[in-house]
Amino acid sequence: MSNDHAHAPAHVDDDEHNPHLAHHFDTMGQQTASAKLGMWLFLATEILMFSGLFLAYFILRMFYPEMVLEAHEHLSKWAGGINTVVLLSSSYTMALGVRSIQLGDAKKLRLMLVLTMLCGCIFMVVKYFEYSAKFEHGMLPGKFYSAHLHGYEIEGLPHIFFGVYFLMTGLHGVHVVIGLAIMLWMFIRAGRGEFSAKNYVAIENTGLYWHLVDLVWIFLFPLLYLVK
Amino acid sequence: MSTAVQSQDPHPAVEPSYLVSKRGLMSWLVTVDHKRLGLMYLASVMFFFLIAGILAIVLRTELFTPDQDFMSAQTYNQVFTLHGAIMVFLFIIPSVPAALGNFLLPLMLGAKDVAFPRLNLLSFYVYSVAAVFLIVAILTSGLDTGWTFYTPYSTSTGTAVITATAGVFIAGFSSILTGLNFVVTVHKMRAPGMNWNRMPLFVWAIYSTAVIQVLATPVLAITLLLLIVERSLGIGIFDPAMGGDPVLFQHFFWFYSHPAVYIMILPGFGIISEIITVHSRKHIFGYKAIALSSVAIAVISFVVWGHHLFVSGQSELAGVLFSFLTFAVGVPTAIKVFSWVATLYGGSIQYNTACWYGMAFLWTFTVGGLTGLPLSTLAIDVHLHDTYFVVAHFHYVMVGGTVVAFIGGLHHWWPKMTGRMFNETAGKWGCLLVFVGFNVTFMTQFFLGHQGMPRRYYAYLPEYQVMHQVSTIGSYILALGLLWTLIYLLHSLWKGDKAPSNPWGAVTLEWQTQSPPIEHNFHETPHIHGSPYDFPEIDKSAGALHH
Numbered sequence: 142m143s144n145d146h147a148h149a150p151a152h153v154d155d156d157e158h159n160p161h162l163a164h165h166f167d168t169m170g171q172q173t174a175s176a177k178l179g180m181w182l183f184l185a186t187e188i189l190m191f192s193g194l195f196l197a198y199f200i201l202r203m204f205y206p207e208m209v210l211e212a213h214e215h216l217s218k219w220a221g222g223i224n225t226v227v228l229l230s231s232s233y234t235m236a237l238g239v240r241s242i243q244l245g246d247a248k249k250l251r252l253m254l255v256l257t258m259l260c261g262c263i264f265m266v267v268k269y270f271e272y273s274a275k276f277e278h279g280m281l282p283g284k285f286y287s288a289h290l291h292g293y294e295i296e297g298l299p300h301i302f303f304g305v306y307f308l309m310t311g312l313h314g315v316h317v318v319i320g321l322a323i324m325l326w327m328f329i330r331a332g333r334g335e336f337s338a339k340n341y342v343a344i345e346n347t348g349l350y351w352h353l354v355d356l357v358w359i360f361l362f363p364l365l366y367l368v369k
Numbered sequence: 370m371s372t373a374v375q376s377q378d379p380h381p382a383v384e385p386s387y388l389v390s391k392r393g394l395m396s397w398l399v400t401v402d403h404k405r406l407g408l409m410y411l412a413s414v415m416f417f418f419l420i421a422g423i424l425a426i427v428l429r430t431e432l433f434t435p436d437q438d439f440m441s442a443q444t445y446n447q448v449f450t451l452h453g454a455i456m457v458f459l460f461i462i463p464s465v466p467a468a469l470g471n472f473l474l475p476l477m478l479g480a481k482d483v484a485f486p487r488l489n490l491l492s493f494y495v496y497s498v499a500a501v502f503l504i505v506a507i508l509t510s511g512l513d514t515g516w517t518f519y520t521p522y523s524t525s526t527g528t529a530v531i532t533a534t535a536g537v538f539i540a541g542f543s544s545i546l547t548g549l550n551f552v553v554t555v556h557k558m559r560a561p562g563m564n565w566n567r568m569p570l571f572v573w574a575i576y577s578t579a580v581i582q583v584l585a586t587p588v589l590a591i592t593l594l595l596l597i598v599e600r601s602l603g604i605g606i607f608d609p610a611m612g613g614d615p616v617l618f619q620h621f622f623w624f625y626s627h628p629a630v631y632i633m634i635l636p637g638f639g640i641i642s643e644i645i646t647v648h649s650r651k652h653i654f655g656y657k658a659i660a661l662s663s664v665a666i667a668v669i670s671f672v673v674w675g676h677h678l679f680v681s682g683q684s685e686l687a688g689v690l691f692s693f694l695t696f697a698v699g700v701p702t703a704i705k706v707f708s709w710v711a712t713l714y715g716g717s718i719q720y721n722t723a724c725w726y727g728m729a730f731l732w733t734f735t736v737g738g739l740t741g742l743p744l745s746t747l748a749i750d751v752h753l754h755d756t757y758f759v760v761a762h763f764h765y766v767m768v769g770g771t772v773v774a775f776i777g778g779l780h781h782w783w784p785k786m787t788g789r790m791f792n793e794t795a796g797k798w799g800c801l802l803v804f805v806g807f808n809v810t811f812m813t814q815f816f817l818g819h820q821g822m823p824r825r826y827y828a829y830l831p832e833y834q835v836m837h838q839v840s841t842i843g844s845y846i847l848a849l850g851l852l853w854t855l856i857y858l859l860h861s862l863w864k865g866d867k868a869p870s871n872p873w874g875a876v877t878l879e880w881q882t883q884s885p886p887i888e889h890n891f892h893e894t895p896h897i898h899g900s901p902y903d904f905p906e907i908d909k910s911a912g913a914l915h916h
Contacts, residue, residue: 165482165558167894175484175557182549186587193591193621197606200617283611284603298612304604308595 161340173342180346184353187316191357194309198364201305208297213368215280215293216306220271221366224264225358231260232355239348245338247331254328257351261321268314275303282307309361316354323347384892386788386885401486402888406493407472408786413496414464415855421455422848424448429810429844435831445827446513447528453516454533458540459500461767462629464775465636466582467496467547470575472786474551476879476886477569479560479895484553488546496543502536505529515825517626518593520607520618524600531597538593541586544632548582551575560878562897569877569901570646570659574639577663581628581635581670589625592618616681623674631670634734634766635663637774638705641730644781645709647875648724649716652902655708662701669698679750688747695745702738706731719873722796726777729804733769737762740815755825758818761811769807776803776854783858784868788885791861799857802850809843877901 159169166172202209238253279287286300327347330336336344384390387404397405428448431440440448471489475482483489506512506529514523514530523530555576559568568576596618598604605611607618638659646653653659675683675691683691709731718724740762743749753759784790813836818824822833829837871880878901882891 163486164889165480165486171557175553178556179485179488179549179553182552182583186545186549186583189584190587190591193588193595196621197595197617200614201606204614205612282598282602282604298605300603301605301612304598304602304606308598308604312594 161335169339176342176346180349184349187353187357191309191312194305194312195360195364198305198309201301202368205297205301208295208299209302210368211297212295212299212302213365215275215278215288215295216366217271217274218366220267221362224267225362227260227263227267228355228358231257231264232352234260235348235351239341239345242331242336242341242344243338247334247336250336250344251328251331254324254331258321258324258328261317261324264317265314265321268310272307275307306365309365313354313357313361316357320347320351320354323350384887386883387888388788388885390888399490401482401490403471403475403483403486403489404786404886404890406489407468407470409493410463410471410496411468411786413500414460414468417455417459417500418464421452421460422851424452424455426844426848428452429841431827432829432837433841435829435834435837437828440827442827443513446515446825447511449825450512450515451507454512454537455503456767457516457629457633458537459496459503461633461771462540462544463496463547464633465640465771465778466551466575466578466632467492467543469640469775469778469782470551470578470636471547473782473879474554474572474575475558476785476882476890477572477877477901478554478558479563479878479891479897480554480558481889481891482558483550484558485550488550492543492546492550495539495546499536499538499540499543502532502539506533506536517622518596518618519622520596520599520613520615521609523596524603524608531600534593534596538590538597541590541593544582545586545590548579548586551579552583555579560895560897566657567897567900568660570642570653570656570663571636571639571877573660574635574637574642574663577667578632578635580664581632581667585625585628585632585671588621589629592621592625595621616678616683619678619681620674623677624671627674627677628667628670630763630766631666633771635666637730637734637771638663640774640778640781641709641727641734642705643875643877644723644727644777645712646902647781647873648721648727649713649718650874650904651712651716652900652904653708654711654714655704656900656902658704659708662704665701666698669694669701673698676745676750679747680754692745692747696742699738699742706735706738721793721873722791722800723777723781723873725797725800726773726780729800730770730773730777733765733773733804733807736812737765737769740765753818755823756818757814757822757824760824761814761818764811764814769811773803773807776800779858781873782879783861784872785879785884785886787862787865788868789861789865790868790872791865792857795853795857799850799854802846802853804850806843806845806847806850810840810847811843813837813840813843874904876903 162169162172166175234253234256238250238257241247241249241253275281277291278293279289279291280293280299280303281287282304283300286303288295288299324347327344330343387402391400397409400406400409427440428445431438431445471483509532510527510529512530512533513526513528518530518534523534555568555572595606599607599613603611605613607613607615609615642653642659673691673695675687676695679688679691709727740758744753744759744762780791780796814822817833817836817840820833822829822837868884870882870884872884873880878891878895878897879886881895
């Protein structure tokens with residue numbers, strides 16, 4: 142560390158003693174740009190991972206269009222719709238949070254993080270009731286499917302539809318929970334005064350992640366709940 | 370060792386090297402230094418190379434006679450599966466990028482470290498967890514699906530498919546994190562003056578590889594997740610008995626695993642570009658062509674996966690398109706080979722061990738590449754599919770290409786990584802054994818496959834016996850060469866001469882710092898003014914060796 146003075150070019154003296162600057166970067170600008178590029182690449186991997194599931198969904202729909210149409214009637218459009226509104230609102234509060242810290246308002250950032258987390262929790266609660274209803278009616282994935290024993294007759298192979306439904310919404314739900322954990326961490330860090338108008342890339346990246354979670358849902362909702 | 374290094378050093382370093390700057394086991398276990406992580410990866414991949422190599426020798430020994438010798442069919446299935454799965458996921462994929470790439474990338478860019486050093490450490494531990502999963506799978510009920518996990522067999526066999534696929538799933542995340550780290554490092558961590566046209570070709574190759582790792586591996590992750598869910602919940606997406614499509618699994622799997630072939634070979638190309646130009650002391654021929662052909666291969670690699678499905682019942686039109694696109698990969702690949710040969714032409718070649726491996730690569734990889742052409746020809750593939758011809762083809766690319774390049778690179782950068790010189794004579798003998806052993810083993814298999822010997826059988830018809838025996842003897846020679854190489858390289862750590870900072874007279878940045886480098890790589894941030902291959906006068910650079 143002692144040789145850091147020798148490494149840094151003269152024009153970045155301002156950053157020399159910035160406690161947020163990691164040793165291997167020369168400037169805060171370089172560090173921020175790296176963090177952002179890293180996040181965008183990570184989001185690309187997320188999109189590609191979900192795209193595999195979307196492909197599986199489209200194949201399923203191509204193979205068994207009537208079954209998908211009939212099976213999707215058993216998903217609650219209301220629950221899905223409410224969750225869509227909730228997640229969209231949470232993206233808005235998240236964006237406001239990022240804006241707040243860009244303007245240096247850490248207090249408002251914490252408020253916005255709380256509101257975003259609240260929306261995320263509402264989403265998960267609605268999801269819980271949705272899943273519970275499916276479990277009760279035997280609309281379970283694959284070999285656990287037993288809706289016919291509960292008086293629901295769906296033509297064809299609905300066990301695949303519910304398999305894909307649980308896999309897609311389940312993986313998305315895992316991302317929501319991870320998002321909540323990250324926001325809680327950011328909330329704690331913001332409370333310690335770690336973020337400012339000059340150092341907010343972690344908040345921005347959290348926001349990017351949360352918007353992706355939102356975006357995936359924007360596609361999941363119509364494809365699973367609103368098929369025609 | 371460390372004190373000896375310092376006392377023998379004619380130009381005592383201001384700072385201790387990265388190997389001794391911090392001490393104790395914990396300083397290694399929690400290190401975020403890319404060089405130490407590179408060495409840790411190197412030790413890990415070499416360990417798995419040894420394990421999977423032993424499995425290969427066991428397989429070849431069983432095949433010495435046409436009948437069953439000491440392995441049942443079931444055991445044979447498990448052994449070739451483990452050989453393939455360990456070689457692919459725990460050795461070849463991380464070999465060059467995670468071991469040599471980690472060590473060299475920041476050095477070659479003139480950076481202090483990769484962009485995300487802690488992520489780099491995490492990536493190593495994710496890899497370790499993946500290895501544990503695979504080892505648990507082996508120790509419980511094994512794995513007999515082949516490394517490709519084709520459904521519906523993989524969803525019905527009694528072996529530890531879930532544990533093994535979970536291991537591969539986790540290894541994928543390690544690969545993604547490493548790739549992501551490298552892409553950001555190349556974009557954001559270049560030293561002043563290091564523009565894209567001044568980057569060493571190894572960096573270009575690692576960069577192209579990292580792009581594939583980031584874009585392809587997530588699809589493997591979801592494929593394996595679907596397979597795990599299919600096996601545990603029976604959702605019926607791949608299982609035809611439940612309304613699914615087994616060919617869909619093949620599409621999913623090869624959408625990752627064909628680009629993964631280029632994750633394996635592109636870094637090898639990068640090594641060869643460095644070795645050829647440095648050891649022939651001549652500016653690389655066609656710098657931009659080689660650099661951009663790496664990118665072109667990375668792009669085309671995403672649209673050729675269907676050539677694995679020529680006989681799986683995909684449509685004829687798809688077959689024709691995939692066949693054409695597969696031929697297209699040959700163009701950027703040939704550009705590289707021609708450029709390397711043109712670089713050698715008129716150069717003042719130093720025939721040392723690394724260069725020998727470079728030359729060996731030109732032969733073995735070219736054979737591997739050219740034999741890909743008959744396989745990508747639809748009509749001929751029907752005859753050759755699932756025969757030893759395919760086995761020989763991909764071993765010529767993976768072993769003759771990647772492994773030969775990897776070992777060559779290991780010799781080239783050994784002085785930089787360890788600070789020690791190995792014995793050149795021993796190195797050349799090792800290279801000769803590897804080259805001869807490899808060609809005897811796998812050249813024979815082209816003929817076996819062409820005559821109809823199918824892959825993955827523990828027993829065979831008597832008329833194939835002579836060639837199988839030749840191949841087995843070749844594999845022993847290859848194993849001997851590799852063991853010999855391991856022995857003299859390890860020996861050099863204790864008895865080798867102290868390495869000068871630039872033993873080969875190279876121009877790239879990693880040679881401009883001491884051997885081994887200090888913890889922060891450079892005493893002063895380097896400024897780059899020209900190409901990494903502008904060698905000074907040949908006489909001067911040769912003379913510099915003796916200083």
